[in-house]
Amino acid sequence: MRGGGASVIVARMERIIEPGASQRDYWRELWQRRGLITHMAWSDIVVRYKQTYLGLAWALFQPVVSVIVFTLVFSRLARLPSVGGAPYPLMVFGAVLPWQLFATGLTSVANSLIYHRDLVTGIYFPRLVLPLKALAVSLHNTLISLGLLLVALVAYGYLPDWRVVTLPLFLLLACAAAMALGLWIAILNVRYRDFQYLVPYFLQVAMYISPVGFSTDIVPWKWRFLYSLNPMVGAIDGARWALFHGAAYVHPLSLPISVAVTLLLLAGGVRYFRRSEGAFADRI
Numbered sequence: 001m002r003g004g005g006a007s008v009i010v011a012r013m014e015r016i017i018e019p020g021a022s023q024r025d026y027w028r029e030l031w032q033r034r035g036l037i038t039h040m041a042w043s044d045i046v047v048r049y050k051q052t053y054l055g056l057a058w059a060l061f062q063p064v065v066s067v068i069v070f071t072l073v074f075s076r077l078a079r080l081p082s083v084g085g086a087p088y089p090l091m092v093f094g095a096v097l098p099w100q101l102f103a104t105g106l107t108s109v110a111n112s113l114i115y116h117r118d119l120v121t122g123i124y125f126p127r128l129v130l131p132l133k134a135l136a137v138s139l140h141n142t143l144i145s146l147g148l149l150l151v152a153l154v155a156y157g158y159l160p161d162w163r164v165v166t167l168p169l170f171l172l173l174a175c176a177a178a179m180a181l182g183l184w185i186a187i188l189n190v191r192y193r194d195f196q197y198l199v200p201y202f203l204q205v206a207m208y209i210s211p212v213g214f215s216t217d218i219v220p221w222k223w224r225f226l227y228s229l230n231p232m233v234g235a236i237d238g239a240r241w242a243l244f245h246g247a248a249y250v251h252p253l254s255l256p257i258s259v260a261v262t263l264l265l266l267a268g269g270v271r272y273f274r275r276s277e278g279a280f281a282d283r284i
Contacts (some may be wrong), residue, residue, distance in 0.1 A: 008267050026274070030126040037129055041136035048137075059144040067097045070213035086244040087156050093127050093149050093231050095173065095212040098174040098235045101142040103117060107136035109182025109195045112281060114189050121281045128273065131186060135179055153243070163242045170238035177231035177262045183269035187276050190283050211236050216254065225253065231265070234258025 070092045074080045082088040112130040113120055120127065153159055188195045210232045211219075219227050227233060234255040 003170040031130055033125060033129055037133050037136060040124065040129070040133045041140070044133070044137050045140055051072070060148050063096045063100055063118060063145045064098070064146065065091065066212075066283060067092050070096075074213040082215075082219070086158060086240075090156055090158055091240065091244065092150060093152060094240045095210075095236045097145055097149055098171055098239045099177045099210065099212050099232065100145060101138060101171060102178045102232055102235070103173045103176030103228055104141060105135045105138035106185070106203065107183045107199055108138050109179055110157065110189060111196055112182075112188050114193070114196065121198050127277045127280060128270075130153040131179060131183060131273075135175060135182075137177070139171075139175065142178070149243075158244070160243050161245050163246055165242075167242040169228060170235050170242060172261065173238065173262060174232065176237040176266055177235065177258075179264035181233070181263035181264055183273045184265070187273060190276075206230075206232070215240075225257070228254040229261055231262040234262075248284070 011035050066088055074088075074092075082091050086094075108133040112134040117129050119130070137170075142239070185195050185199060210230060214239050216224075216227070216233060235258065238255055
């Protein structure tokens with residue numbers, strides 16, 4: 001107090017925004033930004049179909065074409081059998097559903113960082129927001145295809161039984177596989193842009209070695225364990241089991257092996273992503 005006047009001391013408060021100091025802080029921060037994930041995903045969906053004549057119908061184009069091609073090639077030309085009495089187009093559609101989710105999800109997650117380089121270099125936020133947003137957009141398209149599959153089931157008079165309630169679990173497995181592999185490729189994409197061109201070729205080969213156009217039971221027993229290391233084997237066989245009254249033959253170990261491989265890749269991918277996250281802005 002000087003000369004009757006009051007001196008006011010203003011305390012300056014500064015908040016430094018930086019990555020969470022611990023894993024718990026990081027996941028709490030990611031959860032707090034869940035609204036950002038949904039907002040960005042919805043914006044991508046709106047922009048994707050804006051000023052298109054067919055709109056959301058484009059989301060149905062890929063699965064329909066895939067079913068037609070696989071039916072002509074594998075059923076008509078190669079004369080591969082269907083499974084448990086389910087019509088061959090339905091058997092293929094039941095596999096295309098999780099495969100489409102995996103393929104589009106993997107591609108989107110793998111490119112999520114380089115497609116948003118301005119955000120990565122401009123502001124801080126948990127970088128896992130971008131892969132999660134990309135996967136959410138892919139899931140939206142799959143839900144549209146699921147509606148078309150239900151229409152096809154009604155048209156063929158082949159309605160699913162109680163097992164259909166387990167279908168979301170196998171779609172979740174496909175999501176986890178897409179995220180697991182996508183995170184590894186996203187990190188490599190930041191360092192080496194070549195990987196964004198390799199992903200389509202990888203998916204093309206992976207589609208033909210996954211049971212999309214055929215049933216797993218044509219794979220010889222001696223190769224069944226090795227074949228089940230493909231995470232999509234369990235997801236596709238499980239989806240068929242859920243949709244077609246358990247008709248698709250599932251090896252007793254195929255689903256546990258696929259789940260174990262997926263979880264291992266996902267845990268490693270998240271850990272590697274977190275360790276590399278601080279250098280993204282400098283390298284991208």
